[in-house]
Amino acid sequence: MSHENEDPKLKHLFDGSDWNVYETKVLNLGVGAPGTDLLEPCCDIFQQATAHRLKYEKSENRSLLFQYGPTSGCFDVRHEIAKYFSSMYDSAMKSEDLIITTGASQGLHFSLSTLVDFNGYIFVDEYTYMIALDSMKEFTTLTIVPVKLNDDGVDLKDLEAKVRERCFKPNGKEFWAMYYTIPTYHNPTGILFSPAVCRGIVALARKFNFVVICDDVYNILSYDEKPPHVRLLSYDARTDTDFAGHVISNGSFSKILGPGVRLGWLEVPPRLKPILERSGIINSGGCFNNYTAGIIGSLFELGLAQSHISRLYEAYKERMKAVIAVLNEQLPESCTLIVPKGGYFIWISLPEHLNARDFLTYSLEHEKIFFIPGPRFALEGDNGKHCFRLSIAFHKKDKLVDGITRLCRALKDYIKTLS
Template identity: 75%
Template sequence: MIDFNGYLFVDEYTYMIALDSMKHFTSLTIVPLKLNDDGVDLNDLEVKVKERRFKSQNKEFWAIYYTIPTYHNPTGILFSPTVCRGIVALSRKYDFLVVCDDVYNILHYDNKPQHSRLMSYDTRTDADYVGHVISNGSFSKIIGPGVRVGWLEVPPRLKPQLRHSGIINSGGCFNNYTAGIVGSLFELQLAQPHIARLYAAYKERMLAAIAVLKSELPNTCRFVTPSGGYFIWIRLPDQVKASEFLEYCFEHEKITFIVGSRFAVEEGKGQQFFRISIAFHKKEKLVDGISRLCLALKAFIKSVKHT
């Protein structure tokens, strides 16, 4: 589907395991894209796409843009409608494929209605529609992490390529047995109440975590309040490195988190960021941990100022 001498455009901070997987394709060039609070920087995307575009001789696409537009991992960003429309417009103009990792879409906690996902902006009734967006979904985030079953939504023109994939044809699908169980869970109406319970628990945890951070996080730090998903992305003061704070935090409070550099496409980036996840611990433990993290951060910032 993609030319092996082509490009992978990726948000400057992205899901670290996806990034690790991309690096195995050594003939593809990974290009980082700037992120704003409302999604990818469209000007940066167009400049970098325009200057690298080439005509592939034997593949459908010369490049892929991989992103997580709804409750982005690790930043928690929800791409705005303007950004979503812009991505689709650029994908049509420069003929690259957009792959959306849409695994957090139903985890919307805000009282305001959530706008449509990015794929919906690649409208089939448009005069210039060809089909430039793929959506990847997963039951692992809404039933349980060990499920390892998901689905793809693709434009009609790309279905034959996936249908004739040797990987898929070899076994009929990627996880037959578990897919059958998941299908039965929905048919028997057993999955829906389970998902509702998880949703309520995640929402309660996220709102509680945000409340603690707004109250106790040092005012020299910054975060964008997520309206859904699992993650909160903390920006530290310039003089503070997340890796050093992690060591301090573990030593004094036995609390860990993932530092921003783990998600960075470029070496040396992300040192002033770290990610908190609300998905694992129950609310009480999460609130206690974040509160102690904030206390440790205040002490650590003070110690850095005096060195």
């Protein structure tokens, strides 16, 4: 065993692995990240925003951008974020409700470690974001409980039964459990939770006093008619007589500006923000990403963020529509797909006796196309073994259309070999 660390000198997260979306020998349809063409303008717009912010720091702000920041993040930055997303959501986002984070993954970890009894539970959809599952498993004293997922969201009867069976009084923390979900353009299935399901989740959270944290990173990526409420948080209305604050919206710029920015935010109700701000992890260093937050503030102030987000949105919309058109025409009749109205992902189901992992092997051998089989998104064994997820984010439309066409051809041939 070596006594020295070896560094492979990688250039990005996917480098050196099966996930390498930059590897031209394989068409990777699995990675949920914006492509090179979409990130290319970032150098120029961030250069402008940085010059703008540093001029302000030097002339007016005593270079406080380089100081420990306020725990929630500087108000001017939170104001710019709130102003933009209020217009996108058609509902008010308040600056005072925001806490700056380094992205949705860190926001989840921070909320979980601060708010939930370590002898408690995390309820998750039976298919969910796989890296969130990996993060949750690090909390070895917490029990993760999968809940059935329907075409319109979580199965409320199953959620209530599992919550009721496990409920207890927390010791030293605000909540005994968390329900983690992606209610808007769900990862991996692409579904949008219905208003009835959203209202039901809030009712159960209030009744059994658990916290709901929503991974809200796709909310403004609506490609059809925008739903009236794009945040589950909006169903936890402060005007309700039984409001206490049980829902947190966990946002990020990774999908709409660039993942390397490492900036996000938690939108939290009044009773929970002081608890989060008293956490030692945020008090030790102040704002989790004070410098970059300042640059992002200038990016919005100059209107550069808005135009960049609009550009990514149009590209994603074009790609999603093109992929769905191919699938509707060429996917084998024995297979089904959930047609998403927004977001990044498409969920395809094979006939139940087939295995998506076996098809992946076939696809790589015959068409050099990679995707993610369903069990990677499930807590339990082979759950979802006949399903797989596609992403529309990284590749340009023409490459996606060609790839999906070849994938459908490979799937038809694969099914024939087993008949």
